[in-house]
Every structure is written in C-alpha cells, then in structure tokens.
Amino acid sequence: MVISSAWTLRQHFQGFPKASDFQLKKETLPEPKDGEVVVEAVFLSVDPYMRPYSQTKMKEGDVMIGEQVAKVIKSCHPSFPVGCYVTSKCGWRTHYVCRGADLTPVPPNWPKDVSISLALGAIGMPGLTALLGLEEVCEIKKGETLLVNAAAGAVGSIVGQIGKLKGCTVVSCAGTDAKVAYLKELGFDHAFNYKTVPSLEDALKKAAPNGYDCYFENVGVISPGVVMPQMREFGRIAVCGSISMYNDTTPQKGIALHHSLQV
Ligand SMILES: NC(=O)C1=CN([C@@H]2O[C@H](COP(=O)(O)OP(=O)(O)OC[C@H]3O[C@@H](n4cnc5c(N)ncnc54)[C@H](OP(=O)(O)O)[C@@H]3O)[C@@H](O)[C@H]2O)C=CC1
Numbered sequence: 001m002v003i004s005s006a007w008t009l010r011q012h013f014q015g016f017p018k019a020s021d022f023q024l025k026k027e028t029l030p031e032p033k034d035g036e037v038v039v040e041a042v043f044l045s046v047d048p049y050m051r052p053y054s055q056t057k058m059k060e061g062d063v064m065i066g067e068q069v070a071k072v073i074k075s076c077h078p079s080f081p082v083g084c085y086v087t088s089k090c091g092w093r094t095h096y097v098c099r100g101a102d103l104t105p106v107p108p109n110w111p112k113d114v115s116i117s118l119a120l121g122a123i124g125m126p127g128l129t130a131l132l133g134l135e136e137v138c139e140i141k142k143g144e145t146l147l148v149n150a151a152a153g154a155v156g157s158i159v160g161q162i163g164k165l166k167g168c169t170v171v172s173c174a175g176t177d178a179k180v181a182y183l184k185e186l187g188f189d190h191a192f193n194y195k196t197v198p199s200l201e202d203a204l205k206k207a208a209p210n211g212y213d214c215y216f217e218n219v220g221v222i223s224p225g226v227v228m229p230q231m232r233e234f235g236r237i238a239v240c241g242s243i244s245m246y247n248d249t250t251p252q253k254g255i256a257l258h259h260s261l262q263v
C-alpha cells in the first residue's frame, strides 16, 4: 500500500501566492493495473506558468499542476521497469499511479555526474523553450546581438548560453548583483542589474551602440518604448513570457509586448 502526499490549491491565488493558499492532503493509492506504474517523486518543478495557468486550468481542491522527475517503484508496464527514472506531469505529489503511455523515460545513459533534475531544466521544458524561441522565433544568426532578460533564470540562462554557442553577442540583465556576477561567469558579453542602473535606455545603448537584432523577452518590465527604438532593422522579438505581471490583480496600463499571450 502506498500513501501519497499532495499539495492542493486550497483557494485561487489573489496577488502573490501565500502558504495558506495550499493544503497538504494524503491519499492511499490503488495498486497499478496493466499498463500502469507507481512513481515516486525525486524532483518537483515550480515554474512561472503555474501562477497564470492555475487561474484558468485548475479548480480549488485540485492537486497543483507540474512536472516531476520520478522513480518507478511498482510496474505493470514492460517499458518502465522498477528502478527506472521518468518525467511525468503528475503535479506536486510524492507518489502517483500513472499510465505508462503518459511518461517520458529519462535516458538510461544519462551521465552519472549530471543531476537528473536537469530533465526539468536545461534538458527539459525551459531549455527547449530557449532553443525554440531562439531558433524558430528569432531565427538567430552568428554575429548578431541578442538581448535577454531574467537571464539568470531557467529559460534566460539557456538562451544566453545558446546565443554564445551560436557566436552572438549576448547582452543580459537580471535583478540582483549576485545574478549579474553569475551571468558574467557564464561568459555573457554584457550583464547589468536592471533594478539599479540609473537609466535602462542608457544601459542598453552602452552595451550595444548599434542596436539589437534579437530580443528574448521573459519579464515585461522593460517598456516597449525603451526597447523598440533600439531594435535594428529586421530585428526579431520572442515574447516568451511576462512574469512581472502574473501576480497583478489589475492589468497594467500602457503599451506592452505581451498582450497576445494567453493561457
Ligand atoms: N512561452 C513558453 O513556452 C514558456 C515561457 N516561459 C516564460 O519565461 C519566463 C521565465 O521563466 P523561467 O526562466 O522558468 O523563470 P525562473 O523562475 O527561472 O526565473 C524567473 C525570474 O524572473 C524575474 N522576475 C522579474 N519580475 C518578476 C516578478 N514580478 N516575480 C517573479 N520573478 C520576476 C526574476 O529574475 P530577476 O531577479 O533577474 O528579475 C526571477 O528569478 C516566464 O515569463 C515564463 O512564463 C517559460 C517556459 C516556457
């Protein structure tokens, strides 16, 4: 018998999420049927999308959505033997009975010195988002100048690193000096703290006097009025997210790049 603990949404978030919006519940799991497995969570992910998606895709009392890296502890599916690792969208819970068809295997040749948590990060959804945004949306090319914000985050840090691998000049910003130091460690060409620079406009101009070919927008805090005049002719903008707005209780006024983002 396996008892699962699950974090549920006690009530929809109003503004910034609070601990009291969640409730931990226990549940006794049934035995797996043919084609099913029981998984045990190893790593859970907490991602920005959960804030807006909870509003539209969850009802109060539901288990929090999310992906996890998990270990198979009981199996009735030949492709997922006991002991193998998988990624699974089974939310914030310790254990779950899943259909094998809903699981993605973590490759068995995963390097021993690389944490499997990366299957939720650089090698998972955030890394793929970075790759797709740069290659498919921005169609980035060698020699171009790329601007990325939330650059120390799961998506932004991969955006900048792919940009460097592609031979681009990477201008990055983040919200603390410690993060800016990390961006420099990653080898990004320019990094600044957008909260403390005297003028965002000047910081962007100083880093790239000839302007930007690509802008990977994660936050929604640099106003279009500042960034648009600094885009080069035929420049491309990937509006990946607008995290600074997810906790807003009233929509922000003015022109924004993110207005067509929907969940
Ligand atoms: N379109 C898609 O398919 C996907 C879009 N996304 C989007 O990409 C963006 C980044 O995601 P991800 O890298 O996973 O995020 P992380 O949680 O790794 O990083 C988020 C960072 O955003 C910055 N930030 C700025 N304003 C706020 C705010 N008001 N509240 C919280 N954080 C803020 C902070 O960095 P700092 O201190 O530097 O300001 C924070 O650390 C999000 O907008 C997300 O929704 C993510 C995955 C897929």
Ligand SMILES: CCCCCC(=O)/C=C/[C@H]1[C@H](O)CC(=O)[C@@H]1CCCCCCC(=O)O
Pocket: 048, 049, 052, 053, 057, 065, 066, 089, 125, 240, 241, 242, 261, 262, 263
């Ligand atoms: C205005 C909201 C913008 C949110 C942008 C964002 O962070 C999107 C992330 C999704 C991306 O499109 C690809 C994904 O896998 C992200 C999460 C989608 C999860 C849906 C979860 C539903 C569930 O588990 O039931």
